[in-house]
Amino acid sequence: MTIQERKKAIPVPQVEAREPIPQQNLRIPGPTPVPPVILAEMARPMINHRGPEFAAIVRRVTARLQYFFQTSSPVLTYPASGTGGQESTIANLFSAGDHVVVITIGSFGNRLAKIAEAYGLQVSRIEFPWGQAADPNIVEARLKTLKPYRGVLMTHNETSTGVMNDVQTLTTLVRQLAPDTLIGVDAVSSLGCAPLEMDPWDIDVVFTGSQKGWMTPPGLMMIAASPRAWEASKSAKLPRFYFDWASSRKMLEIGQHPTTPPLSIFYALDLALEKMLAEGREAIFLRHQHIGDYVRQRAKDMGLRLLADHANA
Numbered sequence: 001m002t003i004q005e006r007k008k009a010i011p012v013p014q015v016e017a018r019e020p021i022p023q024q025n026l027r028i029p030g031p032t033p034v035p036p037v038i039l040a041e042m043a044r045p046m047i048n049h050r051g052p053e054f055a056a057i058v059r060r061v062t063a064r065l066q067y068f069f070q071t072s073s074p075v076l077t078y079p080a081s082g083t084g085g086q087e088s089t090i091a092n093l094f095s096a097g098d099h100v101v102v103i104t105i106g107s108f109g110n111r112l113a114k115i116a117e118a119y120g121l122q123v124s125r126i127e128f129p130w131g132q133a134a135d136p137n138i139v140e141a142r143l144k145t146l147k148p149y150r151g152v153l154m155t156h157n158e159t160s161t162g163v164m165n166d167v168q169t170l171t172t173l174v175r176q177l178a179p180d181t182l183i184g185v186d187a188v189s190s191l192g193c194a195p196l197e198m199d200p201w202d203i204d205v206v207f208t209g210s211q212k213g214w215m216t217p218p219g220l221m222m223i224a225a226s227p228r229a230w231e232a233s234k235s236a237k238l239p240r241f242y243f244d245w246a247s248s249r250k251m252l253e254i255g256q257h258p259t260t261p262p263l264s265i266f267y268a269l270d271l272a273l274e275k276m277l278a279e280g281r282e283a284i285f286l287r288h289q290h291i292g293d294y295v296r297q298r299a300k301d302m303g304l305r306l307l308a309d310h311a312n313a
């Protein structure tokens, strides 16, 4: 084929016309509706991501995220979705063949286990029926029967069922049984809207996604690691590059990212965090609790059966 003939092979595409997107009454766990004032913030011009304006945004966002994570560890950010947090946790903490336990109560717990297996870890699942939270007594009994494990991974809010695990109790019991265990918590859909205290509860890794509790569009994953997890990451041998914590931390110290950060998402998150602080952490938690109770009550009034037990919904 000549160059001329090859050029003709891919014609200008005939596609549907772009349509305006009508106002949404969005009732999914994420992306959540973004307030117009925050969407408007994303229209700000692009800046040099190696310059002082971006460094100032990073400093503000990081300090405020540390407050919402309740951690003094640096909060790293990656252009990624929530699944990137799951993968990043596994890739930075473990080496091939390590034995990890995944406590799973639904689809996203199962995904943690699948990623761990994809990375060549030995995975023991402690599974509960969908709609239920992990029962700490059953978890404790199962952990006692397992061979030594390096890590325990779990979801906080299991978005697929709307059930919240009692992470504080689960973490406490794991620490009592095996104090050095690396505990990773997927808080993609709970951080910022339900209580989760990384340092006080002695959790090693917590991650979340911008599209859930943060009034921000999808595209940014935020993750923090405890000193124990940082130490473990030094000897963890799983391959990693994009999600390597050490290179992100080094760049964070100078207000930058190793790669090009999603600037517009940062503009949005910067304002969203300002608004969240103005409302107050506890007030936000209460508001979510009230909305959840209201929706569940109205669903029941309509004759619908709820999957999640009220106590853990």
Ligand SMILES: Cc1ncc(COP(=O)(O)O)c(C=O)c1O
Pocket: 030, 081, 082, 083, 084, 108, 155, 157, 158, 159, 160, 186, 187, 188, 189, 209
């Ligand atoms: C708890 C939890 N973990 C992980 C994910 C995966 O996130 P993403 O779809 O953003 O990759 C989700 C998404 O809904 C989630 O709710």
